[in-house]
Amino acid sequence: MVTVKLFGTFRLDSGIKEMQLEAKRVKDLYPQIMERVLEVNPNTTLTMKDVKGCIVCLHDKQVRPGTKLQDGDEVVLVPAVAGG
Secondary structure (H helix, E strand, O other), X not given: OEEEEEOOHHXXXXXXXXXXXXXXXXXXHHHHHHHHHHHXXXXXXXXXXXXXXXXXXXXXXXXXXXXXXXXXXXXXXXXXXXXX
């Protein structure tokens, strides 16, 4: 099991703080995250594009979607923010 923590608009829109998921790579989490978000909030404005565009950290280090995961890992998703 991997612990996935959501922040920013992901948490605000879904109401989900964290979830436990099974995955071998970071990118395997994406569809599971969207599925869970849609279960909790069917009217969510979040899309798969939003999830894939987020910053992903594994144990406080930014990683790529192909990064391998192990049981007990903690993954944090932070939506990319633009502004000026």
